[in-house]
Amino acid sequence: MPYEPPTHSVERSLRATTGAKVVAGVDEVGRGAWAGPVTVCAAVTGLRRPPAGLTDSKLLTPRRRLALLEELEEWVTAHALGHASPQEIDDLGMTAALRLAATRALEGLPVRPDAVILDGKHDYLGAPWRVRTVIKGDQSCVAVAAASVIAKVRRDALMAELGADHADFGFADNAGYPSPVHRAALEALGPTPHHRLSWSYLDALPRWQHLKRTRSAPEAVALESAGQLGFDF
Numbered sequence: 001m002p003y004e005p006p007t008h009s010v011e012r013s014l015r016a017t018t019g020a021k022v023v024a025g026v027d028e029v030g031r032g033a034w035a036g037p038v039t040v041c042a043a044v045t046g047l048r049r050p051p052a053g054l055t056d057s058k059l060l061t062p063r064r065r066l067a068l069l070e071e072l073e074e075w076v077t078a079h080a081l082g083h084a085s086p087q088e089i090d091d092l093g094m095t096a097a098l099r100l101a102a103t104r105a106l107e108g109l110p111v112r113p114d115a116v117i118l119d120g121k122h123d124y125l126g127a128p129w130r131v132r133t134v135i136k137g138d139q140s141c142v143a144v145a146a147a148s149v150i151a152k153v154r155r156d157a158l159m160a161e162l163g164a165d166h167a168d169f170g171f172a173d174n175a176g177y178p179s180p181v182h183r184a185a186l187e188a189l190g191p192t193p194h195h196r197l198s199w200s201y202l203d204a205l206p207r208w209q210h211l212k213r214t215r216s217a218p219e220a221v222a223l224e225s226a227g228q229l230g231f232d233f
Helices: 009-018 062-075 086-092 094-107 142-165 180-189 200-204 206-211 218-225
Strands: 023-029 038-044 078-084 115-119 131-134
Touching: 009 023, 009 115, 009 131, 023 094, 023 142, 038 094, 038 142, 062 142, 078 086, 078 094, 078 142, 086 094, 115 142, 200 206
Parallel strands: 023 115, 115 131
Antiparallel strands: 023 038, 038 078
């Protein structure tokens, strides 16, 4: 299906209106998974022409994503990954865990960005970062699209590694997301150390419900009560 290639228009706007010189694109993967970390990539690309075919990772085949990754990691000015573990997700909630992972990614860059383009409509990052949210930024913004592909391929590879000791769960194929194989393994074997134990999938598994965790961080509980954790399950 044809799609419009991403551009630097948002980055140019940020440079013109804020004086930002270093702009990072940020995207996440793993938010809806039952197992594994949530992973955020921060990518700085400048205003150079991107590799052909760059777009949102979800629009690319696994083979194309892998080939594009090799080009991107040499092409980008800089990039860094940040993760929040399943335990941190359980303790903090998804919004705070995303903020933690994104902060780790941004602080892992060799130069601190003056501004950040964040995919989506919710600013889960906040101060002290100067953030511009862009709906479907992973399709329309070059730096965010690059971050999307890098985050997706790297997290998929990480989940395949974690799945080596848990073959019944099919992590190499489902990356920790719901699937028939994943559901069947959970019912038979229960969650692994890589599972998020505050997730609602445990409600449908009577044999393993005793393992479910409740949110412990006061900030996360307060945000949930206020209805501000729109990303949580």
